[in-house]
Amino acid sequence: MPSSTVENYLKAIWNLQGQGKKGELVAIGRVAEKLSVTPGTATTMMNQLLKKGLVEYTPRRGVVLNDDGRKAAMRVLRRHRLVETFLVEIMKLDWAEVHEDAEVLEHVISDRLLERMDEMLNHPTHDPHGAPIPGEDGQLAPDGTAVLADCPLGSYILKRVREDQPSFLQWLAGLDLVPGTKLILAERNLEADTLTLNLPNQETSVQISLPAAKSLLVVDS
Ligand SMILES: [Zn+2]
Incomplete structure (x- = not known):
């Protein structure tokens, strides 16, 4: 096996x-x-x-x-997220298109290469999608985010996109909805199942569906 x-x-x-x-x-x-x-x-x-x-x-x-299983899972996750970061930051690939490659590379690159990538990236704490990268000790820092779809109206910062589909990520990037973006959850339309987001830095507003908002993790601004 x-x-x-x-x-x-x-x-x-x-x-x-x-x-x-x-x-x-x-x-x-x-x-x-x-x-x-x-x-x-x-x-x-x-x-x-x-x-x-x-x-x-x-x-x-x-x-x-069990504990050993969790540590092993964290090792794979660390590889996956460091590889994605490397592909975007160093190799300049699009954030929407690195997941599939990382799914393959996470199993095959050596520890030596992984360490070198980590050094070249200056020991990043988050991947291009805003997901925390487990440490070498297998610890995963709690990120304190909330799911945008469940949040009350208010001001937030988008911290993480929890979705791997290239088309979805490209669509978000087209709206400038990427980790670090400030947004105001301005309106919740229950009939249409949509949320209206004001993006103060772009002086625009966008409507997104409730399912899409389930993939967006935010913190209070
Ligand atoms: Zn991925």
């Missing part, structure tokens, strides 16, 4: 656990769905992860990462 497969399972379980909050058991069906494999395939994998000492797994109830 290639290590990239193990790493993808660990990432998937970590994501389904609520990104590192105190882990509840995740149903195997959800893991299978996330990775587009059959429940049978996912179940076989659970037994392998159990043998490797990376999960707690109870047949028919679900799976949760």
Whole structure:
């Protein structure tokens, strides 16, 4: 079994656990769905992860990462986010188009290369999408953000975009909705399921759908 497969399972379980909050058991069906494999395939994998000492797994109830599993997941996440940062900052690729490459490279670059990338980038704390980069010790700093879709009307700073779809990211960039942007949540239209955002720096306003606003993480301004 290639290590990239193990790493993808660990990432998937970590994501389904609520990104590192105190882990509840995740149903195997959800893991299978996330990775587009059959429940049978996912179940076989659970037994392998159990043998490797990376999960707690109870047949028919679900799976949760143990400490070693969480550390391993954080190592992959650190690689992914550092690679994305490198591709944007050093190689000047578009932020909308680096996720797929990072999905591949996260499994294959050596620790030596990763360290060099980290140095060249001057030890970044966040990736181009505003997601925190786990430290070498596997710690992930809490980012204190809220989901824009759930926020009351008010002034905010966009901190993070939690979505990998290139077309969505390109659309946001076209609106100048990128991490660091100041915005005012001016109106919530319940009939149309949209939010109106004023962008004071651009002196414009835009309407975005509620589902889109679920991918935008903000802090109070
Ligand atoms: Zn990514």
